[in-house]
Amino acid sequence: MPNVHIKIINKSANPLPAYATSGSSGMDLRADLPEPFTLGSLERAFVPTGLFIELPEGYEAQVRPRSGLAIKQGLTCLNTPGTIDADYRGEIKIILINLSKEPQVINPGDRVAQMVIQQVEQVTLVEVAEIGTTERGAGGFGHTGHQ
Numbered sequence: 001m002p003n004v005h006i007k008i009i010n011k012s013a014n015p016l017p018a019y020a021t022s023g024s025s026g027m028d029l030r031a032d033l034p035e036p037f038t039l040g041s042l043e044r045a046f047v048p049t050g051l052f053i054e055l056p057e058g059y060e061a062q063v064r065p066r067s068g069l070a071i072k073q074g075l076t077c078l079n080t081p082g083t084i085d086a087d088y089r090g091e092i093k094i095i096l097i098n099l100s101k102e103p104q105v106i107n108p109g110d111r112v113a114q115m116v117i118q119q120v121e122q123v124t125l126v127e128v129a130e131i132g133t134t135e136r137g138a139g140g141f142g143h144t145g146h147q
C-alpha cells in the first residue's frame, strides 16, 4: 500500500479519511464546515473538505457520490467522478447537488462523498489514417439490445 501525503486544515475537527472496511474502494470525505448549511432543491455548491493531498505521479483521486445519500436525500456529486489530478495542490472540494424536491441540510463532519485513489496512465496519441476494425464496429448506445 503506497503512502500518500495529506494535509488537513481542521475547521470541524474531522478525522483523516479512512477506509471503512478492509475491502472498501474509497475513503469517505467529510464536510469541513463551520456550521450547517442548507442546499435547496436543484442547488449546487462547493463543499470544502479541508484536505490537501500530494498524490504520487501516476495516481489520481476520484471524488464519487455515496449511494446512501443519493437514494435517501437525492444528494450526489454533480461532476461525478470528480478528478483530482496528481499535480493538484489546492483543497479537495466536493461539488454537491441536491436533486431532491426538498432542501437538504449538510452538517459539519457529514460524510458527503468518497475518494478513490488509483493508478492512471498517460499515453502518447499517434495519429493514423485508419483505426483497426472490431466486431462491434461503430455500434453503441444500446445497439446490442436490452436483454
Ligand SMILES: O=c1ccn([C@H]2C[C@H](O)[C@@H](COP(=O)(O)OP(=O)(O)OP(=O)(O)O)O2)c(=O)[nH]1
Binding pocket: 063, 079, 081, 082, 083, 084, 085, 086, 088, 091, 092, 093, 094, 095
Ligand atoms: O470534484 C472535484 C474536481 C476537481 N477538483 C480539483 C482537483 C483537480 O485537479 C482540479 C481540476 O479539476 P478538473 O480538471 O475536473 O476541472 P477543470 O474544469 O478541467 O479545471 P482545470 O482547467 O483547472 O483543470 O480541481 C476538486 O477539488 N474536486
Ligand SMILES: [Mg+2]
Binding pocket: none
Ligand atoms: Mg482539467
